[in-house]
Amino acid sequence: MNWKYVWIVLKKELKDLFRDKKTIISSILLPALLFPVLMFLLVKGGQATAKKAVENIKIVVQSEANINDIKDFLQKEILNTSKEKIQIVNIKNAEEALKDDDIRAILYFEKDFLTDIHAEKTGKVTIIYNTTSSKSEIVANKISQLLKEYKERLIYQRITSRGIDVSILEGIHITKKGIENQIDQTAWLKKMLSFIIPLFLVLYPIAGGIPAATDLVAGEKERGTLEPLLTTQPNRLFIITGKLITVTIFSMISVVAYFSGMLFLGFILPKEILQTLVYSKTFIAPLSILLMIIIGVLLAVMAAALLLTISTFARSFKEAQSYMTPLIFASMIPTYMVMMWDVSDFKVIHFLIPILNAVALIKELIINAEIIWTHVVLTIGSTLLFVILALIYCVKMFNKEEVLFRS
Amino acid sequence: MIQVKNLKKKFKKTEAVKDISFSVNKGEIFGLLGENGAGKTTTLRMLATMLKPTEGTAILGDSDILKDPSGVRKKIGILFGGETGLYDRLTARENITYFAQLNDIDPKMLKTRIVELTKYLSMEEFIDRKVAKLSKGMKQKVAIARSIVHNPSIMLFDEATSGLDISAARTIHDFIHQCKAEGKAVIFSSHSMAEVEKICDRIGIIRRGQLVAIGTVEEFKKRHGMNNLEDTFIKMVGDQS
Ligand SMILES: Nc1ncnc2c1ncn2[C@@H]1O[C@H](COP(=O)(O)OP(=O)(O)OP(=O)(O)O)[C@@H](O)[C@H]1O
């Protein structure tokens, strides 16, 4: 191998592709931004609704008892304890207003509410809210919380006024320990990651490599640059090697861009989840992460070889793209298959089938605490074999004159 | 300089080149004249080592296309018609540099070589502009510069003027004469008899993969008693079928 030529080709191809807006957008920008932007909008949207819901809260009070007495009580005992200002308004058709999102809730106090409370009986109140409005729902929960707090104060008063210790009410005291909580969250996160990581580790090398791969051979054919290129000094092996490395780099850039996007997303995720990640040492072992990176690189090389083979075979840009696009969807099949299986369902044979084995192994590495080395060796070994076969096939294709000079 | 010996090329079904032999001397322009599908491109691609001949061989300079393809590639420059075959997103200079590097030009010599070529082809104005932004004529000049950056002693032109306007075609014709003056051996393929008659010293007429006649322009005219090559060509094609 004459690396001087490989390096010349690689340098030129990278320079050329980095000047192509289409390639930059679809191989780098899109994977980096798509997921975080979507999630960001979702989270921000949620926060905005929550904020809007507690801005300018209007409610309506209904009761067959003396409405002013009820309102006084509500204001003094309950609403005044709220951080957010809650305004009681008078509206004739309150239910319509609730449906139209003009008010957030209706509080209906039973006729005997105040007398019952004073008589140390149970006062009854109903919160009516609009189930289709998240703002209404948030306010209903808020008022419910305020009422509960009032209820607790009330009970405390009633009991202490009888000279009884309040602890009598608490039959048992339950403490929920954080550790229990953590395991739950890690399990949930692991499950999610065991789907997302393999999905994009398989998908993005292909999706991200397509623009580069199409350009590098089919594009050269179409623009007539391939013929002069083939009459230069380096033999075809060096040229195709330079191109293979270029596509591999773009495939990996896409994956890295995607995961950078995920990391960025980490900053806007709920803090508890981040803390769990940081503090649980057993979350995903560094060795497992290293193994995933190795698999990721192998998958990128395999994708590059596959895509360049197709690009060489195709007569034109368009033809290449129409062969490659279905690959994106095909690549998702193993991921969805593995998603349905439990880690305990994996059999040795699964670790011999290319791509499927990578997906299965990554899932296993994330879910299981311990690394099963036979699976690792089988997966990396067979993937390596397929990578070598794909590379040989790609180089062969690039040396086939009936393919290279088809018109 | 160029010796083509019984070249044959068979694709799956078609025999594109059947049995072609001819030779071209230093400072000579050899015209390969033939209709569409006659086998011109296939012949030139074999000489340029892009295709492997099914049978026969050719010696270019002192390199055999089969035994020393890389030696052959060192000696040849190609200018193929249709697209100019340049990278749009690279500048003219970057395009030329890429091919210079791939042709083993000493990095120390590279800059001076590009200055030389820029002057030779008057490309000063656009040498650092992206190819996408160049006019057709400018691109033609860049393509010429690229084809001779390694100073080849043999030039292969395949339908190099097809689709060009008169002034761009003129640039190519001038360049071909320049090559002759510098002592390069030139093969120029075309399906235009008038063009071949105008610029070539010797002509080979290729028909269905075979050379049906070889000679100088004068010889052709004498042999067939015609005044111009076009009539001769038509007569020859008529003779054969
Ligand atoms: N890669 C290929 N595979 C199969 N057949 C081919 C291939 N290249 C050329 N041919 C066939 O070989 C014959 C000669 O083609 P060639 O391109 O050499 O002709 P040409 O003289 O250059 O014609 P044109 O003036 O159209 O360029 C044609 O019949 C063509 O269809």
Ligand SMILES: [Mg+2]
């Ligand atoms: Mg041709």
